[in-house]
Amino acid sequence: SQTIHQWPATLVQPVGSPLSLECTVEGTSNPNLYWYRQAAGRGLQLLFYSVGIGQISSEVPQNLSASRPQDRQFILSSKKLLLSDSGFYLCAWSPGLAGRYEQFFGPGTRLTVL
């Protein structure tokens, strides 16, 4: 069966510090991968998605970037965090097959920027 991991689970960082959140998927190959941010009362905001190694699409231009160095690894980064980067970050994967659009989510990372 497939599993998805995210770490760290929680993170408190000062403004201006760098960020690296990691997501890995097990038990599948060639998945589509996604990063979402969730803010209270605002639902889920898609940040980045990837259909293959090195292929990153950005949905919202902002202070963050994403990379996919391996097939089942997706990293969210920032060089300098802003207060507005605080939130709950969710990684998700989907089978990457035509007609298979369901997504499966990781446990999330709670980021607090002080």
Next chain:
Amino acid sequence: AQSVTQPDIHITVSEGASLELRCNYSYGATPYLFWYVQSPGQGLQLLLKYFSGDTLVQGIKGFEAEFKRSQSSFNLRKPSVHWSDAAEYFCAVAGGQAGTALIFGKGTTLSVSS
């Protein structure tokens, strides 16, 4: 553009009572529809999905949803709510500018009273 509307921000239901959460979507073609549930501080769990065929779909935890094309709706139902069902529920549709990415509604928070 595709969109999902969940008209109810917060619903309170008595334990043992029936539940219906509303979802309306806007999509030009046949939609791929989903319901997810999120407990506090957790990731999203897929409850059920609709792709085609029978318009009444069964999911996990005793939930079901009915697709009504004429009303552009995909409402979630459960005949008898348990206290453990208290959570946030998200409706989603596949599509949008991000290709296979999901478009989520803003969610409905369900509280269960004893």
